[in-house]
Amino acid sequence: xxxxxxxxxxxxxxxxxxxxxxxxxxxxxxxxxxxxxxxxxxxxxxxxxxxxxxxxxxxxxxxxxxxxxxxxxxxxxxxxxxxxxxxxxxxxxxxxxxxxxxxxxxxxxxxxxxxxxxxxxxxxxxxxxxxxxxxxxxxxxxxxxxxxxxxxxxxxxxxxxxxxxxxxxxxxxxxxxxxxxxxxxxxxxxxxxxxxxxxxxxxxxxxxxxxxxxxxxxxxxxxxxxxxxxxxxxxxxxxxxxxxxxxxxxxxxxxxxxxxxxxxxxxxxxxxxxxxxxxxxxxxxxxxxxxxxxxxxxxxxxxxxxxxxxxxxxxxxxxxxxxxxxxxxxxxxxxxxxxxxxxxxxxxxxxxxxxxxxxxxxxxxxxxxxxxxxxxxxxxxxxxxxxxxxxxxxxxxxxxxxxxxxxxxxxxxxxxxxxxxxxxxxxxxxxxxxxxxxxxxxxxxxxxxxxxxxxxxxxxxxxxxxxxxxxxxxxx
Amino acid sequence: xxxxxxxxxxxxxxxxxxxxxxxxxxxxxxxxxxxxxxxxxxxxxxxxxxxxxxxxxxxxxxxxxxxxxxxxxxxxxxxxxxxxxxxxxxxxxxxxxxxxxxxxxxxxxxxxxxxxxxxxxxxxxxxxxxxxxxxxxxxxxxxxxxxxxxxxxxxxxxxxxxxxxxxxxxxxxxxxxxxxxxxxxxxxxxxxxxxxxxxxxxxxxxxxxxxxxxxxxxxxxxxxxxxxxxxxxxxxxxxxxxxxxxxxxxxxxxxxxxxxxxxxxxxxxxxxxxxxxxxxxxxxxxxxxxxxxxxxxxxx
Numbered sequence: 001x002x003x004x005x006x007x008x009x010x011x012x013x014x015x016x017x018x019x020x021x022x023x024x025x026x027x028x029x030x031x032x033x034x035x036x037x038x039x040x041x042x043x044x045x046x047x048x049x050x051x052x053x054x055x056x057x058x059x060x061x062x063x064x065x066x067x068x069x070x071x072x073x074x075x076x077x078x079x080x081x082x083x084x085x086x087x088x089x090x091x092x093x094x095x096x097x098x099x100x101x102x103x104x105x106x107x108x109x110x111x112x113x114x115x116x117x118x119x120x121x122x123x124x125x126x127x128x129x130x131x132x133x134x135x136x137x138x139x140x141x142x143x144x145x146x147x148x149x150x151x152x153x154x155x156x157x158x159x160x161x162x163x164x165x166x167x168x169x170x171x172x173x174x175x176x177x178x179x180x181x182x183x184x185x186x187x188x189x190x191x192x193x194x195x196x197x198x199x200x201x202x203x204x205x206x207x208x209x210x211x212x213x214x215x216x217x218x219x220x221x222x223x224x225x226x227x228x229x230x231x232x233x234x235x236x237x238x239x240x241x242x243x244x245x246x247x248x249x250x251x252x253x254x255x256x257x258x259x260x261x262x263x264x265x266x267x268x269x270x271x272x273x274x275x276x277x278x279x280x281x282x283x284x285x286x287x288x289x290x291x292x293x294x295x296x297x298x299x300x301x302x303x304x305x306x307x308x309x310x311x312x313x314x315x316x317x318x319x320x321x322x323x324x325x326x327x328x329x330x331x332x333x334x335x336x337x338x339x340x341x342x343x344x345x346x347x348x349x350x351x352x353x354x355x356x357x358x359x360x361x362x363x364x365x366x367x368x369x370x371x372x373x374x375x376x377x378x379x380x381x382x383x384x385x386x387x388x389x390x391x392x393x394x395x396x397x398x399x400x401x402x403x404x405x406x407x408x409x410x411x412x413x414x415x416x417x418x419x420x421x422x423x424x425x426x427x428x429x430x431x432x433x434x435x436x437x438x439x440x441x442x443x444x445x446x447x448x449x450x451x452x453x454x455x456x457x458x459x460x461x462x463x464x465x466x467x468x469x470x471x472x473x474x475x476x
Numbered sequence: 477x478x479x480x481x482x483x484x485x486x487x488x489x490x491x492x493x494x495x496x497x498x499x500x501x502x503x504x505x506x507x508x509x510x511x512x513x514x515x516x517x518x519x520x521x522x523x524x525x526x527x528x529x530x531x532x533x534x535x536x537x538x539x540x541x542x543x544x545x546x547x548x549x550x551x552x553x554x555x556x557x558x559x560x561x562x563x564x565x566x567x568x569x570x571x572x573x574x575x576x577x578x579x580x581x582x583x584x585x586x587x588x589x590x591x592x593x594x595x596x597x598x599x600x601x602x603x604x605x606x607x608x609x610x611x612x613x614x615x616x617x618x619x620x621x622x623x624x625x626x627x628x629x630x631x632x633x634x635x636x637x638x639x640x641x642x643x644x645x646x647x648x649x650x651x652x653x654x655x656x657x658x659x660x661x662x663x664x665x666x667x668x669x670x671x672x673x674x675x676x677x678x679x680x681x682x683x684x685x686x687x688x689x690x691x692x693x694x695x696x697x698x699x700x701x702x703x704x705x706x707x708x709x710x711x712x713x714x715x716x717x718x719x720x721x722x723x724x725x726x727x728x729x730x731x732x733x734x735x736x737x738x739x740x741x742x743x744x745x746x747x748x749x750x751x752x753x754x755x756x757x758x759x760x761x762x763x764x765x766x767x768x769x770x771x772x773x774x775x776x
Binding site: 033034035144164328330387388389390392420421422423424426427428430431 | 673
């Protein structure tokens with residue numbers, strides 16, 4: 001068995017907007033004598049768009065109709081129709097994510113682009129996607145080491161750390177190539193955080209003044225130092241904590257980072273020597289890339305070549321957002337696909353006791369009912385240690401008890417469980433309910449409180465469903 | 477016997493051996509006896525001897541001074557295998573040697589022990605019949621007899637079982653009674669519940685002692701079931717002795733090609749968990765009924 005699904009990735013960043021199409025190959029890796037085990041076995045990029053500057057109507061507003069036009073154009077250029085695309089993600093990243101009309105742009109795109117799945121990225125998700133796109137996770141597995149990917153873009157640097165293939169931490173800093181813009185040899189824009197970094201280090205930057213190469217080089221090296229501090233290879237100074245995007249969190253101090261990859265628009269100038277006009281992109285991106293290349297502490301780390309640089313995020317969005325559910329699940333097809341369903345997470349502590357599990361569902365449900373009306377919600381927990389038949393029965397009873405309000409309403413009862421018990425649990429709930437009710441029970445999917453989930457149409461002869469887990473929109 | 481008695485005996489023996497018992501020698505002899513007695517006196521310790529069968533061989537790595545021990549361990553996590561267990565000279569180390577023998581014993585027990593029929597009737601709630609095998613030896617040496625029911629068994633089934641059920645379920649010890657004990661109580665109700673969720677009717681489930689897979693064909697003909705499914709203990713191995721398989725076929729007949737059967741194997745706690753396997757089997761049976769075919773005639 002062998003099946004291919006088409007996935008799209010659209011990345012609307014601070015500086016650039018890009019699109020890729022990829023082909024995900026799905027295969028049953030188990031023999032025909034055992035229960036199937038379906039996985040994504042191959043991810044290929046089949047089309048890459050040119051890199052567009054993100055159209056803006058003002059410094060704080062994305063030009064939604066212009067973005068839409070770009071996307072339409074690229075679908076046509078790739079000769080792909082929206083209804084051929086089964087999964088994927090649109091993400092608005094970097095400083096642009098703080099733009100006022102981001103949500104509006106997303107909804108405009110999702111309506112136009114057919115039935116595919118739309119996701120929005122907070123900085124954490126973006127860090128992970130760009131690192132996967134750059135291949136840092138694979139490098140950390142192959143070399144059995146700890147690799148950090150630094151996606152240095154126009155507005156932010158997104159960092160994700162992988163240890164032997166496992167994600168260990170993410171963070172996001174306001175360090176990027178377009179935080180200072182140069183026009184006609186003069187400074188045209190200074191991001192407030194960078195102005196603060198400059199003045200604390202005795203650098204006078206004034207809007208409209210002549211761009212001074214020596215001064216901007218110094219500033220770029222200060223920015224590169226901040227990246228070294230974020231990786232804990234240089235002692236953090238007092239300015240450092242203020243540079244995290246949206247007052248975000250730093251990386252954990254463990255594990256110690258052994259190697260780095262760089263992606264994002266600035267990355268090409270980390271890996272090569274620049275020549276010619278320093279300001280050819282109208283910003284300090286090239287200077288920042290060179291400063292990172294020369295930063296002493298960062299230079300001591302092993303530097304791997306990434307699979308993608310400027311396209312890392314869009315490749316991550318196109319190829320690495322979709323997961324496959326476990327291969328033994330229960331669902332009713334007419335309910336699917338479902339999009340943007342909030343996750344109601346039962347904590348692991350509440351899960352240990354079935355009465356508490358039921359109570360946790362019951363007390364949390366009203367939070368997912370704006371205006372008191374039930375909305376679709378997915379109830380999620382690990383289900384760890386409950387693999388036996390009788391344990392599954394009591395678990396099913398507790399869910400039915402806790403989710404009474406969902407069951408009485410017309411929306412399907414959606415369960416997302418980590419342990420591989422989805423089908424047995426789904427059957428148990430169906431039989432215990434004893435009345436017609438749409439039940440969707442998928443497994444082998446890990447979620448966090450505050451996540452949203454998209455569940456696609458079944459694939460692989462109906463064995464599995466594609467799933468996209470989206471973390472909180474814009475991390476605000 | 478106390479120290480004094482022992483000393484006398486030893487002195488007597490030494491005398492008989494013509495060794496003169498001067499005072500110096502006797503003194504040292506006394507202390508030697510006392511220290512020997514002191515060492516051999518019983519000491520009661522609290523605690524347990526570790527159960528070597530509790531060791532998970534996936535996480536066991538016993539090579540001394542390895543260069544890439546961590547990497548080897550990661551590879552070992554992927555499948556249970558007796559690799560990277562070191563050696564003592566040309567031989568196994570003691571622990572792996574004992575573990576190997578324990579696994580072998582478990583396999584033999586699973587295969588040679590008759591199933592506890594009280595478990596079948598009380599815990600699984602099934603009545604039982606027997607094949608033409610009179611005992612384990614005949615069962616192991618005459619596979620053909622393991623596929624035939626005794627005349628009495630046939631009579632019992634005619635009396636007790638529902639005729640022409642949509643699905644007939646059968647449990648059998650096969651080559652591992654341990655597999656039935658370990659999994660049937662989770663697997664059987666999961667299949668029944670799965671079928672119930674599709675509103676598929678199930679006949680009267682029973683147990684066959686000394687059964688081979690092929691016995692399902694005779695049962696299918698006898699009771700006229702659309703789908704017959706037998707849960708049977710697999711030949712035990714050195715990794716697990718508790719693995720169960722489900723064989724099932726649409727309108728099975730005696731002498732039909734093996735290719736008409738479907739199987740889900742490796743049902744045990746470290747393989748496919750019995751409850752989830754049961755739910756999966758129920759769904760495969762549903763497809764079988766919908767398409768009126770099984771084995772290679774059926775594409776899942």
